[in-house]
Amino acid sequence: MAQTTDSDETGDTPRRKWKQDPDGVRSDILRVAREVFAQKGLSGTRIDEIAARTSTSKRMIYYYFADKEGLYREVLADAYRQTREAEDALKLADMPPEIALRKLAEFTFDNHQRSQDFIRLVMIENVHEARHMPDASDMSGENSSAIRMLEDIYAQGLAQGTFRNGFTAVELHWHISALSYFNVSNRATFSHIFGDRLFDDAGQATLRQHVGDMILRLVMI
CATH class of the missing domain: 1.10.357.10 (Tetracycline Repressor, domain 2)
Structure with a gap:
């Protein structure tokens, strides 16, 4: 598992949807992350906020994208x-x-x-x-x-x-x-x-x- 940066990451409970529809979960993360990064920039964005607005957990965001910077890079590419x-x-x-x-x-x-x-x-x-x-x-x-x-x-x-x-x-x-x-x-x-x-x-x-x-x-x- 890639390292995380937010102190409360271990408190998240993974949700079932990521197993049932991983592509949909990934797309949902990118959609929400795009909105948040566009509003707050890289430094002002917290993974907690993105997770709270998606159907997945912080743990799964890190699973898909490694860290906040990796998510930001993929948002740009997408x-x-x-x-x-x-x-x-x-x-x-x-x-x-x-x-x-x-x-x-x-x-x-x-x-x-x-x-x-x-x-x-x-x-x-x-x-x-x-x-x-x-x-x-x-x-x-x-x-x-x-x-x-x-x-x-x-x-x-x-x-x-x-x-x-x-x-x-x-x-x-x-x-x-x-x-x-x-x-x-x-x-x-x-x-x-x-x-x-x-x-x-x-x-x-x-x-x-x-x-x-x-x-x-x-x-x-």
């Missing part, structure tokens, strides 16, 4: 994995490149807006200088799907003469992510200074369209 899976589900391959690029840009804006705990996790991990991110070799297979998608869209646009030369898929991913990320990461401070008009439904719809417009105007001839 959050990125879910984002990539949602992108893959778009099925952009058969669309004209300009439509596919807009759809991906606007989807990213929407997905970040819906998944604000994911953005908070990324914000927290940037504070930690990415020390807890999974190894690049573990992340590349999942995250490269977004890059391959952009490579295919961009190559098709170049071949059809609608996109101009001079970009890489990584650059395009950066531009799309930057616009979509700021909308969530800086919402509190931006709205405090300038008001929250851009963050009501109408404002978000306008920004969403403009993100697609800007990305297309960046690459189109």
Whole structure:
């Protein structure tokens, strides 16, 4: 059994569900841990709180993830994995490149807006200088799907003469992510200074369209 850090771990009584549905228990732990880590960060989170909100015990959390840092690392990996899976589900391959690029840009804006705990996790991990991110070799297979998608869209646009030369898929991913990320990461401070008009439904719809417009105007001839 991996070592634990919370002093009262031995007081937990394992529950039966982990034997009946281990995958479900693990998924439940990750779901709750994602919410708590996004709210309180790594240092502010206690395993006790996560256990109290799941169908398992602290002992089982340590069984699955070794320690709090191991759980935090897996939460990060799972959050990125879910984002990539949602992108893959778009099925952009058969669309004209300009439509596919807009759809991906606007989807990213929407997905970040819906998944604000994911953005908070990324914000927290940037504070930690990415020390807890999974190894690049573990992340590349999942995250490269977004890059391959952009490579295919961009190559098709170049071949059809609608996109101009001079970009890489990584650059395009950066531009799309930057616009979509700021909308969530800086919402509190931006709205405090300038008001929250851009963050009501109408404002978000306008920004969403403009993100697609800007990305297309960046690459189109």
